[in-house]
Amino acid sequence: MTLSSHALSTVAVVLAELSLDDGASPIIERMINAASDFIEKIAGGRCFEYQAAISEYRKGTGNTRLLVERTPIVTLTSIAIYDQDGALDETLETDTYNIERASSGIIYREDGFELSDRKKYRVVYNGGWVTPAQAIASPEGPDKLVRTLPYDLEEALILTVTSMWSRRGQDRDIATGNVENGPVITYRDPGDIVPVEARRIVENYRRASIA
Numbered sequence: 001m002t003l004s005s006h007a008l009s010t011v012a013v014v015l016a017e018l019s020l021d022d023g024a025s026p027i028i029e030r031m032i033n034a035a036s037d038f039i040e041k042i043a044g045g046r047c048f049e050y051q052a053a054i055s056e057y058r059k060g061t062g063n064t065r066l067l068v069e070r071t072p073i074v075t076l077t078s079i080a081i082y083d084q085d086g087a088l089d090e091t092l093e094t095d096t097y098n099i100e101r102a103s104s105g106i107i108y109r110e111d112g113f114e115l116s117d118r119k120k121y122r123v124v125y126n127g128g129w130v131t132p133a134q135a136i137a138s139p140e141g142p143d144k145l146v147r148t149l150p151y152d153l154e155e156a157l158i159l160t161v162t163s164m165w166s167r168r169g170q171d172r173d174i175a176t177g178n179v180e181n182g183p184v185i186t187y188r189d190p191g192d193i194v195p196v197e198a199r200r201i202v203e204n205y206r207r208a209s210i211a
Contacts (some may be wrong), residue, residue, distance in 0.1 A: 004033045006040070006049040007133040008149065008157035017158050018165055027168075028161065035160040038194050044207035046151065050074070051126040057082070057122050061117030064108055067208065070127030071105035077124040079107070094111045102210035129153075153205065156198035157178070163195045 014028050015021070040046055047070060054070055059065070066079075076099050080091040100108035105127070113121060117163060129149040130138075138145035194202065208210070 003029055003133045004036065004189060005131065005134050005137065006036055006047065007032050007131060008036045008039060008048065009154045009161075010132045013132070013154075014158060014161050019161060025147075029166075030162045030166045032157065035157050035164060035194070038160065039156055039198070039202050042194055042199060042202045043205050044070070046205065046207045048129050048131065048153065050126070050130040050134060050148070051122065052126045053077075054127055055124050055183055057120045058082065058113075060115045061115040062108060062112070063149060064112045064120060065100065066106065066107045066113045066123070067107070068105040068127065069124055070125075071208070072102040072127065072129070073099050073105055073107075073128040074102070074128070076107065077126075078122075078134075079124075080122045081108075082120050082122055089119060099205065106208065132208070149207075152201050156201040159198040160194045162195065163198075 009023050009032055011029050011032065015024060015030060018024075018028075020028065031182065041047065051070055053070075056068055056070075058066055058068065067195045076097075077093070078091065079097060081089045083089050096111060097107055097109040107123070129146050130145045131149050132147050135145050135147040
């Protein structure tokens with residue numbers, strides 16, 4: 001298994017955090033990939049990794065704002081209108097719209113984005129954060145990607161993998177604890193793998209919506 005491009009940390013960083021040697025690398029690699037998946041689900045299915053030249057079709061909102069999937073928006077290349085048959089109807093002039101809030105993926109257009117079942121807006125843009133894995137894999141040169149992922153998201157990943165490592169070999173559906181009268185066993189939600197502290201961080205990055 002190799003580290004996924006969407007991985008929110010690197011094997012070297014997590015090994016150092018857990019004081020492990022390289023022999024644990026295959027397990028840690030798998031845990032990093034899995035934990036990155038879990039964190040994206042908590043964030044509302046949001047994908048954090050950077051992608052260039054995204055071509056995304058969006059239905060009009062009936063107001064002056066349009067929301068794209070991959071955030072933050074890094075650059076906005078073009079917006080065009082396509083009819084229900086997939087034919088190009090109009091390419092919007094670039095000075096008629098702008099990025100209103102890059103972090104939330106919100107584009108503003110004074111003339112609005114018409115809500116219609118007969119047309120869609122095709123948005124071409126670059127978006128997302130460059131993950132540590134992407135930065136390492138990027139070849140040297142003037143176009144080399146530089147890590148832009150927020151460090152608190154990487155910390156959420158490290159907290160999650162640390163928890164997964166400490167619980168390996170345990171039944172993940174069972175949580176044990178103690179009360180005044182002795183030990184108690186409760187059944188854990190199978191999806192509750194990300195620790196509370198990490199969840200608090202990730203909740204700040206949930207997918208935005210337009211009210």
